[in-house]
Amino acid sequence: MPTILALLGLILGAWSVRSICIKQQSNSNxxxxxxxxxxxxxATGGSAANDDNQFPAIIIMLIIGGVIQLYCNYRYIEPKESYIDAANGHKNSLGFFNDQVQDEAQQSYRSKNYAKASKSxxxxxxxxxxxxxxGVSRFREVDVKSxxxxxxxxxxxxxxxxxxxRLDRIExxxxxxxxxxxxDPYEWATEIEA
Structure with missing residues (x-):
């Protein structure tokens, strides 16, 4: 009987560890x-080998542990989407919003692209x-598109x-x-607009 209880404790321990490890949670948890x-x-299964008088208490402890593990497995709800998918969805929605804001901003202050006409x-x-x-100044070489x-x-x-x-930040x-x-930047602007 002690060997059977020790094996039962080993099997329940392995099942419990496996059930914990397949759930989505942090590695430290x-x-x-x-x-x-x-x-x-x-410990519960191993104590059966030492004391023959404790069989009823050991059996009850193994049953309680197994029931708790079954209950935790039953209550566990698998996430519908991973954290990465949720983050990407958030990023995509922000991207859509930012694109929309940028389009509105471009329409509000952009008028005509003078650079296209001045290539020649x-x-x-x-x-x-x-x-x-x-406030940091840096030398720039730019191929003007607009x-x-x-x-x-x-x-x-x-x-x-x-x-x-910005034209007014050109030094x-x-x-x-x-x-x-x-x-002069403003002379260049007048020339490119002509």
Whole structure:
């Protein structure tokens, strides 16, 4: 009889640890719950081998532990979506909202793209010192794709990305890279709009 109770404790302990580990929870929770459940069942089953008078109490303890584990398995509800899916859904919804806000903002202050008409004038390949929002000045070489009177948009070779630059933050003159000609930013704006 003690061997049967020890084996029953071992089987219930393994089943309990397996049930804990397949549930979606943090690794630390899994570790501590598995440690507690394994210790409970192994200690209960192992005490049967030491004392023959404790059989009824050991059987009751094994039954109580098994019932608790069954109840926990029964009450566990599998999440419908993983945390990654929920985060991606949130990110996608924010992206949709941001796109909508950006479209509204572009419609409110953008009027005409003057840069398209000026490709033949050589005004689209420019270089200048630009002061960003933090007050840091940096030399930029830009292939202008659009200009609306206030904002210059284009491929920035320093950042290796498409960027938007405010005309009033350009420090000094704009240099036309094709000819080396130097122009005041507002003179350049007037020229590109013409």
């Amino acid at each position: 899994k570790f501590f719950k598995s440690l507690l459940a394994g210790f409970y069942f192994l 004038k050589g005004l689209n390949d420019v270089a200048f010192n630009y002061v960003n929002a933090e 200009f609306d009177g206030q904002y210059l948009e284009g491929y920035c070779h320093a950042a290796r990305k498409f960027r938007t630059f 000094g003159d704009i240099i036309l890279r094709g000819t080396g000609q130097s122009m």
